[in-house]
Amino acid sequence: MALSDKDFEQLRDFIYNLCGMYFHATKKYFLESRLTRRMEATGTKTCQDYYLLLKSPRGSEELKYLMDEITTNETYFFRNVPQLAALENKLLPEIVEVKNKMGFRKLRIWSAASSSGEEAYTMAMILLEKRATLLKDWIIEIVGTDINETVIAQAKEGVYNAYSVRNIPDLYKRKYIREDNGKFILAPEVKKFVTFSKLNLYEDSKMIFMKSFDFIFCANVLIYFDTASKSKVVQHFYNNLQPYGYFFVGQSESLHGVNDKFKTVHFPGGFGYKK
């Protein structure tokens, strides 16, 4: 089914306002194909009918199905390149300078919703590369948390498929990845910087103990939360950051209207939220 520009914009705005995820024009075709599946499943004939269904009292349930169709759970190493470049070139040196002045040589990073560990290990590789220079004699702690124990077990194992590792720059791949029979095995020196544990972001009593992070990443998770929960979780992240820390969401996400304390800091190809 071909989506008219008007229908696409209407749906894009609806999803954005509700979930904080923006569908770029380049993803119109993708949205079309996923929408077709949901229209078949719900027996709606036109895009307008489907839109009305989404807005009806039954809409919140249907939205969950739609979100399942339009978000992919895939994750891979070096996924958000602009974010990583900004971190490496600007934000990390900035925080290292602040902490050096305080004589506090410890860096704490949290991959909230770490899934099978690719994001946390990507950070570990980047920081490991700076052990001889910027981060000489620094203590590095990277924490990955997820609600799903199966993915935590995978993360701890540190064995990946070709898809996961396809974006790793050669420099890192040569040093930290060993191929064995089509499997890609992460070097122990990378693994030792990261600890994984189970955590539910809704659980306030546990969230308050996640303290003193310099960087927190939470990609492609908040889009599933309603505004009130989102606001609460983001406030936790805010509290869990050092006074100069940064919080990052996924590539097409937005926290607009969710929290007015964070300051949006733009950099080439992306933005982050500064405490």
Place this chain on the structure above:
Amino acid sequence: MDRNLMMERAEILVGAVDDLPTIPVVATQVIQMLDNPDVSVEEIADLMLSDQVMTARVMKLINSPVYKPAQEITSLKRALVYLGLRHIRELALTTSVINAFDADSGAIELNAFWEHSFGVGMVSKVIARKVGYQDLEKAYISGIIHDLGEVFLSNYLREPFQEVLDKIKNHPIKLVDAEAEMLGTTHCEIGLCIARRWNFPEVYCEVISCHHHPAEATIDPVLCAIVNLADLFCTVRELNYGDRQWVSFNLNEEEAWAILKKESPALAQLDEERFCYELDDAVPDVKELVASIFNSTEQVKS
């Protein structure tokens, strides 16, 4: 660095170039003609048609997403009527700037330069509309010509400028700051020298000179602030001279943001995340526009 010293240095550098491009005679004549309140669209169209390249570019601009005519306009006369005499001056100015610098031999690829320039033009127009600025075309033109000085640096100071570009590659240093440090002047002062030589209206001279420091503007600080913000947003969203520029910013620390919020308090509610994503969506349009302007050799009916 002292602004006066940078200005002196820019004068010396620009003065040392014998073959500084000029804007086409026709453009100068059109601009002069427009000073006559009784001039007719026919007279201007006849004069412009004597310069086919300019005519073709005017037509491309008119039919671009920026002006959005309901139907494609194919005759120059109709284009001029559609625009209104008021805007012809600006169109003549823009197309001549494009003409003056169309040799692709500098340190920056000309295409990347114009994509940034037209991107800033387009975003300036969007921001101008949001703040209720009265002259959207002026904002658009200002955006297009704001970095005039860069083309000079790229073409006539090729090697030292290449060193500036090499220095900032992958480093979080603003281009304008690196220029000041390494060249003793910046594209703002250089651009101003050129714009004065070309007799640009004062307001455009000010945009060229003050787009990195809008609070220093005296004629139209709001316009300078609009271009400043548009420049920042374009630089972080893929219209950044082919990845050559690094910028990082937080709106609340930008003087332009303060100027514009004073002008239009509702702007404080801007969804800047969405603004960025929408800008991403517009990038292919900008690239297409630039490609079409620079391949515009077809004949145009009078």
